[in-house]
Amino acid sequence: MKKVQLKIPRQLYSLMLADLARPHPYAYERIGFCRVRLGNRGGTTELLLVADYWPVEDDQYIPDEFSGARINNLAIRTALQTSISSDEGIFHVHMHDFPGIPRFSRMDLEEIPRIIESLTHANPAMPHGMLVLGHEEAAAKAIMPGGTLQSVDRITVVGQPTRVISGLPKFNGGERFSRQGFLGALAPQQIHSLRIGIIGLSGGGSHVVQQLSHLGFSDFVLFDHQAIDIYNLNRLVGATEEDVAQGRMKIQIADRVIASINSQARTMPVPARWQENVDALRSCDIVVGCIDGFDERRQLEAACRRYLIPLVDVGMDVVQLPSQTPRMAGQVILSMPGYPCFHCIGFLNERTLAAEAQRYGDAGPNPQVVWPNGVLASTAVGIVVDLATGWKRTSPGLIYKSYDGNIDTLTDHPRLEHVFGMKCQHFKFESLGDP
Numbered sequence: 001m002k003k004v005q006l007k008i009p010r011q012l013y014s015l016m017l018a019d020l021a022r023p024h025p026y027a028y029e030r031i032g033f034c035r036v037r038l039g040n041r042g043g044t045t046e047l048l049l050v051a052d053y054w055p056v057e058d059d060q061y062i063p064d065e066f067s068g069a070r071i072n073n074l075a076i077r078t079a080l081q082t083s084i085s086s087d088e089g090i091f092h093v094h095m096h097d098f099p100g101i102p103r104f105s106r107m108d109l110e111e112i113p114r115i116i117e118s119l120t121h122a123n124p125a126m127p128h129g130m131l132v133l134g135h136e137e138a139a140a141k142a143i144m145p146g147g148t149l150q151s152v153d154r155i156t157v158v159g160q161p162t163r164v165i166s167g168l169p170k171f172n173g174g175e176r177f178s179r180q181g182f183l184g185a186l187a188p189q190q191i192h193s194l195r196i197g198i199i200g201l202s203g204g205g206s207h208v209v210q211q212l213s214h215l216g217f218s219d220f221v222l223f224d225h226q227a228i229d230i231y232n233l234n235r236l237v238g239a240t241e242e243d244v245a246q247g248r249m250k251i252q253i254a255d256r257v258i259a260s261i262n263s264q265a266r267t268m269p270v271p272a273r274w275q276e277n278v279d280a281l282r283s284c285d286i287v288v289g290c291i292d293g294f295d296e297r298r299q300l301e302a303a304c305r306r307y308l309i310p311l312v313d314v315g316m317d318v319v320q321l322p323s324q325t326p327r328m329a330g331q332v333i334l335s336m337p338g339y340p341c342f343h344c345i346g347f348l349n350e351r352t353l354a355a356e357a358q359r360y361g362d363a364g365p366n367p368q369v370v371w372p373n374g375v376l377a378s379t380a381v382g383i384v385v386d387l388a389t390g391w392k393r394t395s396p397g398l399i400y401k402s403y404d405g406n407i408d409t410l411t412d413h414p415r416l417e418h419v420f421g422m423k424c425q426h427f428k429f430e431s432l433g434d435p
Helices: 010-020 073-086 106-122 178-183 187-193 204-215 241-246 250-261 278-282 294-306 350-357 370-389
Strands: 003-009 031-038 045-055 089-095 128-133 138-143 149-151 154-158 163-166 196-199 219-223 266-270 286-289 311-319 327-335 399-404 409-412
Touching: 003 010, 003 138, 010 031, 010 045, 010 089, 010 128, 010 154, 031 073, 031 128, 045 089, 073 089, 073 106, 089 106, 106 128, 138 154, 138 163, 163 187, 178 187, 187 370, 196 204, 204 219, 204 250, 204 311, 204 370, 219 250, 219 278, 250 266, 278 294, 286 294, 286 370, 294 311, 294 327, 294 350, 311 370, 327 370, 370 399, 370 409
Parallel strands: 003 045, 003 154, 089 128, 196 219, 196 286, 219 266, 286 311
Antiparallel strands: 031 045, 031 089, 128 138, 138 149, 154 163, 311 327, 327 399, 399 409
């Protein structure tokens, strides 16, 4: 039996908590349903993605002094019809409004599986289940197609912050992270719980690997299909001349850097392009992309949006203009599911994609040097830390930083003010999961 992971966009999670906390005229608690899509057919872990939520109407409850809430046939038929018409799974959702880890009650385990069984008969090709929310944690059970009711192993809320709210790994940080206590009392546990994917380890990616390891991140998926070459030594943190002589893979160097800082870290080196191992990509909670080219960025953002993964993009380029000083520029962008995407903010458009066929930069193949990569990578690391801990207590949703290496500035891009409050029209929650 495969493990099961459930992801919930923070926008929908907040909606659920607010709705379920509303008092009812006579029921002790409220009930809702959410639509769920499959996100990893054929993968090593079953991935379930929450795409929508709706509450049970007040007049669809049945007075019952012996239960927290009981709903009528109309509410159940609505859930059955929604599953059939949308071809999606349905989860029964309620909340236990008291401190501690939520657990399904004896009555929950007697009554709710009957609803799930009806959903399974109506749409056997989709997963169905039950979800109970607490103040900070949650629990869920699911029936996968052709399977039986099983516990969901891991529940993640994706957004600002991104939190694992069920299935947290064991952690004992001791005093090691005491000097970053301003991030919050639970920050070491939150940082330790997230799996970070890093795509591209030549320049900025090598800085990201090193810094995240120092901060306590302990679960990495490393993507790079290339071996180190002599021209990488000007920017690849942790690389040596011996690595060049031995022709070592860049993922081997990154793995070595991580182990030298945190011997307990878990790494998954992927010596291939990320497109060749999408199962590994889908297992990540946050992805940092340090890749060249606009088209690959388009592909990566589409994959991350489809599987509810925040993407932090890092890019730098040098352009040589005739009879002028070379221009060094770059960007750091947070692409968050549900918020404006690369196309919304104008970073990607038909013109930039069409220009992809032109040479990337004019100062040589992929012009890169260590100091701007360090500036941009450190900024990306700060975004990842805030995603993990929420220590800034803000919810920007979108970050777009513009770097000018000629005058050493890193500022908000002017386009931000034009997309403030915009909802992304290119990637909607209805398109989550496998195509």
